[in-house]
Amino acid sequence: MQLGAAYPDDLRIVFRHYPLVSIHDKAALAAQASEAAGRQGMFWEMHDVLFGQYSAWVTLSPEDYEAWLVERSEELGLDVDRFVADLKDTDNVAKVNRAWETGREIGIPGTPFFLINGQIYTGPLDYTSLETIIKLLKLERRQFTDCPPTVIHLDKEYFATLETEKGDIVIQLFPEVAPLAVNSFVFLAREGWFDGVLFHWVIPGFVAQSGDPSETGYGGPGYAFQNEISPDVVFDRPGRLGMANSGPDSNGSQFFITFDAAPNLDGNYTIFGQVIAGMEVLEQLTPRDPYTGGGTPPGDRILHVSIEER
Numbered sequence: 001m002q003l004g005a006a007y008p009d010d011l012r013i014v015f016r017h018y019p020l021v022s023i024h025d026k027a028a029l030a031a032q033a034s035e036a037a038g039r040q041g042m043f044w045e046m047h048d049v050l051f052g053q054y055s056a057w058v059t060l061s062p063e064d065y066e067a068w069l070v071e072r073s074e075e076l077g078l079d080v081d082r083f084v085a086d087l088k089d090t091d092n093v094a095k096v097n098r099a100w101e102t103g104r105e106i107g108i109p110g111t112p113f114f115l116i117n118g119q120i121y122t123g124p125l126d127y128t129s130l131e132t133i134i135k136l137l138k139l140e141r142r143q144f145t146d147c148p149p150t151v152i153h154l155d156k157e158y159f160a161t162l163e164t165e166k167g168d169i170v171i172q173l174f175p176e177v178a179p180l181a182v183n184s185f186v187f188l189a190r191e192g193w194f195d196g197v198l199f200h201w202v203i204p205g206f207v208a209q210s211g212d213p214s215e216t217g218y219g220g221p222g223y224a225f226q227n228e229i230s231p232d233v234v235f236d237r238p239g240r241l242g243m244a245n246s247g248p249d250s251n252g253s254q255f256f257i258t259f260d261a262a263p264n265l266d267g268n269y270t271i272f273g274q275v276i277a278g279m280e281v282l283e284q285l286t287p288r289d290p291y292t293g294g295g296t297p298p299g300d301r302i303l304h305v306s307i308e309e310r
Contacts, residue, residue, distance in 0.1 A: 002127060007134055015047075017099035018111055026057070026065045029087075031096040033069045036086035040078050049076070135214040142213065143222025148187035157310040158182060160189060160273065163303045164199075166285060169257070169278035171241050178228040178272035181243050181251060185272065188221060188253055189305040197302050202288045204259060209244055210302060211254040217290065220252030227251065228270045235262040239275030239282070257282055 004011050017035075019027035030050050037046035049072050050057075057068050066087070073083040086092055114121040116133060123129060152158060158173040175182040188194060193213065200217055201209040212219040226249040235242070235258055242265065244254035251270060258265075259282065275282065288299045 003130055003134065006131070010134055010138055015043075017096055018103040018108055018113065019096055019100050020111065021100055026060070026062055028093075028096050028100070029062060029065055029069070031099065032087050032092050033073075035092050035095060036083050036089070037073065037076065037078060039086050040082065042076055042078060045076055046072070132214075132216045132218065135216050136219055139214040139219045140222075142193075143220075145222060147223045147225055148184055150183060151187050151190070152179070152183045153309075154179060158186060159276075159308040159310070160185065161306045161308070162194075162278075163306070164281060164285075165300045165303065167278060167281035169281050170276050171239075171257075171273040172276050173241075173273040174233065174271065177230050177233050178243075178270050180225045180228055181270045181272035184221075184225060184251075184253070185255070186307050189307050192304075193221065193253060194302050194305040198299050199285050199301070200288065200290060200299065201256075202285045202299065204283075204287050206260070206262065207242075207256040207258050208282055208285050209254060209256040211244070211252075217254075220254065222252075224250050224252055227268075228272070229267055230271070233271045235265045235269075235271065237261055237274075239279055240271050241273030241275070243270040243272060245269065259283070 004013055017031040019031045021027050034043055034046045034050065037043055053072075057065055060068060069087065070080060070084060074080050112125075114125075117137065121133075152175050154175055156175070158175055160171045160173055162169040162171065173182045173185065188211075194211060197210055197213050198215045199208050199210045200212060200215050201207070209217075227243075227245070238258055238260050240258045240262070242256050242258070243251040244256050245251050245268075248268075256269075257275060285300050286297050288297055290296045
């Protein structure tokens with residue numbers, strides 16, 4: 001419900017019963033109770049009571065469980081007489097029975113069983129993990145199906161201005177060193193890809209990383225391109241602009257800027273630019289490491305990236 005409130009235009013929760021009547025003597029009654037409450041607009045309220053108070057009713061007999069359900073319906077403010085009638089209503093019983101039979105026919109292995117956009121999901125069910133999935137699925141609407149066309153000229157010079165909430169960072173790009181990375185960056189900047197994007201990972205003394213509109217650290221533009229490593233251009237100074245990746249030749253839209261020399265990065269990450277103005281702005285970015293858990297500050301955003309060709 002918390003996710004639904006946070007993403008009302010992106011998330012629709014569809015609940016299906018699968019009462020395991022073969023091993024749980026009150027499974028059908030529980031499903032019928034939530035459906036009966038649902039006829040009075042309180043499906044989820046009863047659902048939450050049943051799950052939240054499981055230990056209170058799991059050992060009850062079916063007869064005592066019915067009485068317990070009636071008490072809960074009264075506490076929820078339901079029309080009790082109507083609830084009692086709907087609990088054993090023929091259509092309600094048939095609906096729950098169909099849910100059990102259908103689940104067996106299609107081979108649902110057990111409960112809980114989750115599908116996300118029709119795909120079986122067996123990952124973690126905490127809020128952060130599910131929110132990450134939503135954000136990445138939303139990003140798919142913006143992604144590209146192919147690497148971008150060539151939009152740069154190797155005989156030209158290119159400069160990128162990152163307009164941030166803390167000020168401007170000006171970067172000279174290196175098309176002669178990393179033409180694929182520069183071409184992708186220029187293309188994405190002109191498409192507005194970086195507008196409003198968070199510096200999602202900022203480690204003082206190391207790097208500030210951005211370029212992922214999903215803000216999860218896992219998002220990209222929908223395509224990937226190979227590393228471009230030059231032995232003559234290394235992480236020997238602050239302000240190096242590098243492509244973030246998850247392994248060789250997995251470059252996309254995420255990039256980082258170094259706060260200091262970082263020789264440990266040499267040979268593994270494409271360098272495609274150098275900060276020529278605004279290092280003091282970089283130093284002002286809010287430190288942020290979402291991978292450590294706990295509270296993470298909101299962070300700073302790129303307002304816009306403009307490209308100058310000379």
